[in-house]
Amino acid sequence: MRAITIPEPGDADALVVADVDDPAPGAGQVLLRTAAAGVNRADVMQRMGFYPPPQGASPLPGLEVSGTISALGEGVEGWAVGDEVCALLDGGGYAEQVLAPAGQLLPVPDGVDLVDAAGLPEVVCTVWSNIFLTANLQPGEVLLVHGGSSGIGTMAIQLAKALGATVAVTAGSPEKLAACRGLGADITIDYREQDFVEEIKAATDGRGADVILDNMGAKYLPRNVSALATAGRLVVIGLMGGRTGELDLGRLLSKRGAVIATSLRARPAQEKATIVAAVREHVWPLLVDGTVRPVIHSRHALTDAVAAHQEMESSGHIGKILLVP
Known part of the structure; x- marks a missing residue:
């Protein structure tokens, strides 16, 4: 072949x-x-x-x-x-x-x-396992997705909206932001022109995001923690912005927040099968x-x-x- x-x-x-x-x-x-x-x-x-x-x-x-x-x-x-x-x-x-x-x-x-x-398969399993199984996003909570126009981002918008969350996204062009709005995004932020920390706080009356799905890693780490709401959960799934960053534990403690780093590919087969079964039940x-x-x-x-x-x-x-x- x-x-x-x-x-x-x-x-x-x-x-x-x-x-x-x-x-x-x-x-x-x-x-x-x-x-x-x-x-x-x-x-x-x-x-x-x-x-x-x-x-x-x-x-x-x-x-x-x-x-x-x-x-x-x-x-x-x-x-x-x-x-x-x-x-x-x-x-x-x-x-x-x-x-x-x-x-x-x-x-x-x-x-x-x-x-x-x-x-x-990859995007749905990534989104479901990280946003819903790991971060436990609830109806009425605010989800911030970095890279909202990506494959993962476009699926995260749709699933979070379908299950009753408010969805904020970052993207790098008016066309991408328009596409995200077309999929249901409530808050759209041009990361090239706007500070996502300021924008998410302004849009949520100062609360911030309950869950953040991040593919950037080190580059966004301090700002992501700043953008978290009290008891917020930051889920890091990529390192496009680098591997090593500074984590302000004092700020994280004051918010009772969590930083979770996960990957899908390296999980044992049984864990993947469990995720796939959940996806078939809830997303299909x-x-x-x-x-x-x-x-x-x-x-x-x-x-x-x-x-x-x-x-x-x-x-x-x-x-x-x-x-x-």
């Missing part, structure tokens, strides 16, 4: 199309013929050599796919050859065929295109009835993965970028 490999870390040109061995499902796995793969910042970090796959995972990039089941491994129940599914992966999605743990499969929701479904009905939808910016051929990564790194996209074999 054809796949995208990374012989040596580097810029987007480090992605190389190659013929690799067809995978075969082991116990508890299914084999999928890939319809599409989602492109994520984590793939870019892996390509650059900063985010190696977990032990035992495929060395190929790609953390989410959609496709059709073509074979079942020993012990797999509840799925059949021919089922159209999407899957959360440890790696390997940039390929014509991919192995997925049966516990990380989801049916393609009614009304969602098979290709577009590739943009769901919202996709079926149209309350929530995948936001797709572009589709690229699998063999054009270089252009897809360049588009990701240019940060001009709104929603998900997909690769289609």
